[in-house]
Amino acid sequence: MKNDNIARLLISCPDRPGIVSAVSSFLYSHGVNITELAQHSTDPEGGDFFMRLEFQTPYMDVSASTLEKAFDEVVAERFGMNWRISYAKPRKKTAILVSKFDHALYELLWLWKRGKLQTDISMVISNHDDLRAPVEAFGIPFHHVPVDPANKEASEERIVELLEGNADLVVLARYMQILSGELVSRYPRRIINIHHSFLPAFAGADPYRQAHDKGVKVIGATAHYVVEELDAGPIIEQDVARVTHRHSVEDLKDLGRDLERQVLARAVKWHLEDRILLYGNRTIVFK
Ligand SMILES: Nc1nc2c(c(=O)[nH]1)N[C@@H](CN(C=O)c1ccc(C(=O)N[C@@H](CCC(=O)O)C(=O)O)cc1)CN2
Numbered sequence: 001m002k003n004d005n006i007a008r009l010l011i012s013c014p015d016r017p018g019i020v021s022a023v024s025s026f027l028y029s030h031g032v033n034i035t036e037l038a039q040h041s042t043d044p045e046g047g048d049f050f051m052r053l054e055f056q057t058p059y060m061d062v063s064a065s066t067l068e069k070a071f072d073e074v075v076a077e078r079f080g081m082n083w084r085i086s087y088a089k090p091r092k093k094t095a096i097l098v099s100k101f102d103h104a105l106y107e108l109l110w111l112w113k114r115g116k117l118q119t120d121i122s123m124v125i126s127n128h129d130d131l132r133a134p135v136e137a138f139g140i141p142f143h144h145v146p147v148d149p150a151n152k153e154a155s156e157e158r159i160v161e162l163l164e165g166n167a168d169l170v171v172l173a174r175y176m177q178i179l180s181g182e183l184v185s186r187y188p189r190r191i192i193n194i195h196h197s198f199l200p201a202f203a204g205a206d207p208y209r210q211a212h213d214k215g216v217k218v219i220g221a222t223a224h225y226v227v228e229e230l231d232a233g234p235i236i237e238q239d240v241a242r243v244t245h246r247h248s249v250e251d252l253k254d255l256g257r258d259l260e261r262q263v264l265a266r267a268v269k270w271h272l273e274d275r276i277l278l279y280g281n282r283t284i285v286f287k
Contacts, residue, residue, distance in 0.1 A: 005058050006035070006088045008274040013081040015041045015049035023053065026075050030067055031059040038286035042279070050277050052286040057087075086274045094119040094272070095167035097159070097175035098126045104173035104194050105131065107261035108268060109138050118272045122166040125159055127177055147177050156183050163187075171268055172226065174260070181228035189278060191226035192271060193233070194264035196256050198222060198240055203231035208252040218242050219252050221259035223267030225283075234283045236267040236276060 009027075013019065020039065027034060036054035041047055060067060068085060076083050094117070098105045105124070111117050124135045127147040135142040143162055147155045160183060163170065172179075172193040184191060197207035198220025204210075211219055220240040225233040239259050243252060270276050270285055277284045 004088050005056055007055055007057050007064075008086045009051075009053045009055065009083065010086070010274060010277055011049070011051045011053075011081050011083045012277060012279070013049050013079045013083075015043070015047050016079070019049055019079055020051070022075050022079065023051070026071060027053070027055055030070075031061040032057065032067075033059070040284055040286075048279065050279070050284050052275065052277065088118070092119045092168040092272055093122040093166055094169045094171060094268070095122050095163055096124045096171045096173050098124060098131060098173045099176040100128050100130050101174035101176075101257075102131055102134070103257045104261045104264050106134070107265045108171065108173060109135070109140070111265055111269070113138060117269060119169065123162060125162055127155065127175075152177070152180070156180055159183065160186065169268070169271060171264070173264060178230060179226065179228075184226055184228050187226075189225050189234070192223055192236065192264070192267055193226045193231075194260050194267075195222045195224065195231050196253075196260055198238060199224065199231055199235060208256060209249050212247075212249045212252055215245065216243065219256055219259070221256060221263040223263045225278075232281075234278055234281050236270065236283050236285065237263050239263050 011023065024034060033056045034053055035056055039049065039051040041049050064087065075081070096105060096108060108117065112119065112121050121140050123141045123143055124131070125143045125145055127145060129144045132142045132144065145155050145158045168190065170187050170191040172191065174194060197211060198218070199222040202210040208219065218240045220238055222235055223237045224231070224235045227233040239262065241255050241259055243255065270287055275286045
């Protein structure tokens with residue numbers, strides 16, 4: 001089945017019997033075929049319920065807007081659901097922000113080129129001009145937006161202007177500038193950052209040196225949604241690698257780059273496939 005005819009229904013609500021039956025019966029009654037279903041209950045005795053359904057739409061007997069209106073009236077109100085439906089078309093647009101480190105950016109561009117990311121990369125924005133040539137070689141617009149520490153507002157105004165209408169998702173691929181609350185608030189739970197440590201350890205700048213100074217035996221990488229507070233957003237994906245006293249800070253950075261690019265790529269892929277639900281400051285990932 002072409003991806004174009006796939007839609008995804010994401011649900012969260014108080015847990016109680018009958019939810020899966022009511023949702024699947026509703027979709028069946030409108031000629032929809034469910035091709036993937038995952039659910040999670042936080043407490044079988046009556047916690048919160050989360051579900052992700054993927055379904056085919058070619059034989060749907062009503063329009064998308066009619067289906068959504070009916071679902072809200074017939075099912076969602078009955079169970080007190082928070083829900084949304086995401087459609088494959090139009091494809092989500094992704095903008096990538098980068099500084100000088102290229103490894104996380106290259107991983108995303110390579111996956112995208114191979115058709116492994118369900119998105120159109122609309123642009124790359126950087127506070128340095130170093131990566132213009134490789135980005136433009138992929139046929140992607142590159143925008144150099146220098147950051148003046150004395151006037152960070154000016155660069156953010158330009159970034160906001162570039163992103164407007166061109167980004168459903170913003171990815172910070174080792175972008176080394178702290179975003180203002182104003183910019184972050186424009187993209188709630190739609191900015192993903194890769195932090196080069198196993199959060200919550202070693203938040204902030206230079207985490208590998210922090211880790212080395214502590215004599216850690218593992219290093220890590222964390223992909224998370226961005227909130228105004230630095231490195232404090234909901235964690236999406238993490239990974240670690242073992243290290244020893246023989247590793248220098250530069251060795252840790254070398255090992256960390258592989259973790260960072262793979263962790264960010266998984267997080268971006270899962271977001272684009274609508275596999276991530278939020279539960280307070282935590283995520284539930286139906287991977
Ligand atoms: N509002 C947020 N902005 C950003 C976040 C975030 O979680 N919330 N993550 C960072 C990425 N990051 C660590 O992963 C990070 C980037 C930059 C800094 C920092 O201290 N930057 C200095 C400037 C450094 C330079 O010019 O080279 C600063 O902005 O003053 C710490 C952590 C991305 N943005």
